[in-house]
Amino acid sequence: MPVYIDISRCIGCRSCEVACQRVHGGSGHINVHFVGDSASIPIFCHHCEEANCTVACFTGALHKEGERTAFDVDKCTGCGLCKLACPFGVVWTNKIAHKCDLCEGRDAPACVTTCPANALSTDFELASRRARSRAARAAAYGGRR
Amino acid sequence: MIKVDVGLCLGCLSCSNVCPSQNITRTETGEMRSIHWKRCKEECDLCVEFCPAKALTLVPFDETVPEPDVSFELVACKICGSRYATEPMLKRIESALPANMQKDSEGLEWIRVCPACRRNIEAERATKQMVLGRSRKSP
Numbered sequence: 001m002p003v004y005i006d007i008s009r010c011i012g013c014r015s016c017e018v019a020c021q022r023v024h025g026g027s028g029h030i031n032v033h034f035v036g037d038s039a040s041i042p043i044f045c046h047h048c049e050e051a052n053c054t055v056a057c058f059t060g061a062l063h064k065e066g067e068r069t070a071f072d073v074d075k076c077t078g079c080g081l082c083k084l085a086c087p088f089g090v091v092w093t094n095k096i097a098h099k100c101d102l103c104e105g106r107d108a109p110a111c112v113t114t115c116p117a118n119a120l121s122t123d124f125e126l127a128s129r130r131a132r133s134r135a136a137r138a139a140a141y142g143g144r145r
Numbered sequence: 146m147i148k149v150d151v152g153l154c155l156g157c158l159s160c161s162n163v164c165p166s167q168n169i170t171r172t173e174t175g176e177m178r179s180i181h182w183k184r185c186k187e188e189c190d191l192c193v194e195f196c197p198a199k200a201l202t203l204v205p206f207d208e209t210v211p212e213p214d215v216s217f218e219l220v221a222c223k224i225c226g227s228r229y230a231t232e233p234m235l236k237r238i239e240s241a242l243p244a245n246m247q248k249d250s251e252g253l254e255w256i257r258v259c260p261a262c263r264r265n266i267e268a269e270r271a272t273k274q275m276v277l278g279r280s281r282k283s284p
């Protein structure tokens with residue numbers, strides 16, 4: 001399952017970036033962006049259902065494996081078409097392509113287990129549960145939701 | 146020896162990446178990408194197999210044929226102006242993706258925007274949504 005972001009929780013510490021680099025031999029797939037002074041947000045692969053990168057890839061190196069957009073390094077020729085086909089700019093090429101693999105082989109993605117603010121999770125329901133509880137608090141006490 | 150159909154070549158560097166004997170060389174300056182195929186005697190066809198455009202074929206060795214060269218002017222990003230791809234590569238993406246995928250919700254033709262600017266746009270959009278949600282007062 002993909003990693004979901006609750007950006008209202010992101011504190012911009014870039015721990016996810018470092019964690020990603022740590023488990024991927026120095027080349028990470030997350031970029032934390034700072035938008036003015038109002039927010040920080042990690043940008044990484046959404047594992048799109050209909051993924052443009054898999055359409056552009058002519059060798060089948062990028063392909064869907066269930067919900068995951070998987071990458072077979074042995075098939076990559078480094079043509080860079082995937083990088084150009086990704087609307088979010090989250091496939092990189094450095095001779096060969098690299099992108100988020102959801103930390104295949106680990107119990108949970110390193111960015112999720114590392115994030116000290118609990119902004120990242122693999123649970124789609126979590127973000128909507130939080131939004132509902134914020135709305136409920138606002139209805140009970142007034143103010144923000 | 147490799148024969149190149151210059152009209153088909155995308156300038157993607159696949160061939161140069163897979164060549165085991167460094168017979169396909171690349172030079173990239175700020176604005177141009179050039180690829181040069183040396184006359185090779187190998188009986189290997191990795192470059193032919195891994196060309197996304199099927200632009201390469203193997204032909205018998207011939208010393209009199211000049212070594213092929215292709216140059217591409219790199220396309221500048223619509224937003225930041227940095228050079229990020231060759232025109233045939235972008236054209237290939239445009240022909241591979243359905244038309245409704247090629248503009249985002251705000252009508253931006255994102256294929257003509259470099260990956261770094263695409264990430265910035267995504268960050269700005271998500272922030273706008275978050276700030277909107279936070280500032281919305283309860284009824």
